């Protein structure tokens with residue numbers, strides 16, 4: 001089953017719910033129609049490729065017509081299926097930031113570090129990671145634009161969550177596809193959470209990227225986790241605030257001297273209290289799948305360590 005969230009948002013832009021781990025509203029891919037065929041923004045993980053195929057079919061289209069794959073960054077929940085899709089579609093090309101491109105072509109390090117984190121869960125969670133042929137990769141840089149069948153896209157380099165993260169601005173509808181840089185917000189929750197896994201978290205850079213999105217002032221944000229945001233400026237303000245709150249919380253936990261697992265419990269409790277006061281405990285499962293708290297703590301601790309090393 002593809003998720004009930006799968007639908008056309010405009011006549012040429014659709015959201016596909018990949019039903020990650022059987023849960024709705026965790027990972028989205030976006031299908032775009034252009035005069036040159038179909039494009040996909042985010043492929044999702046390889047483990048959900050069958051759901052992706054069925055989602056495209058349920059929208060009345062065929063995966064074989066996808067010509068262009070755009071990914072915001074190479075983390076496995078965003079780009080894990082790229083290699084498999086390109087094997088199936090020999091014409092397709094992958095658009096990825098120049099720093100991420102080498103890891104799509106040779107995913108050895110990517111798979112190795114993911115295996116270190118996920119161990120024997122690797123295959124269940126992410127599926128088979130297939131390398132992408134180098135001659136079909138379009139390496140992107142900040143500020144460039146490209147045209148897909150009459151539809152123009154601008155590339156915004158938006159590090160902070162990942163050092164090679166980009167957002168895509170669709171000029172036709174003034175939409176911003178923001179990957180993880182605009183945070184996680186599971187509908188109908190009004191709350192925004194920053195996904196902070198290792199190894200690249202950089203809070204000042206993240207704020208700069210959020211400022212860039214604010215200045216772009218798109219009509220809507222399209223989050224990978226999950227869906228459409230209409231109150232763009234308020235959403236971005238809240239993300240900035242939450243990011244700083246998490247840093248302050250982690251600094252306090254480090255000062256307390258508690259161990260890592262205790263920190264994970266405290267972050268979990270912090271978010272649970274927030275959900276309780278928002279009345280949005282119904283999205284707790286989706287939130288935890290989109291940003292596992294252990295990884296969130298590890299990523300922030302690594303950031304604090306790097307920051308303090310730089311300062312001394």
Ligand SMILES: [Zn+2]
Nearest residue numbers: 075077078180
């Ligand atoms: Zn993600």
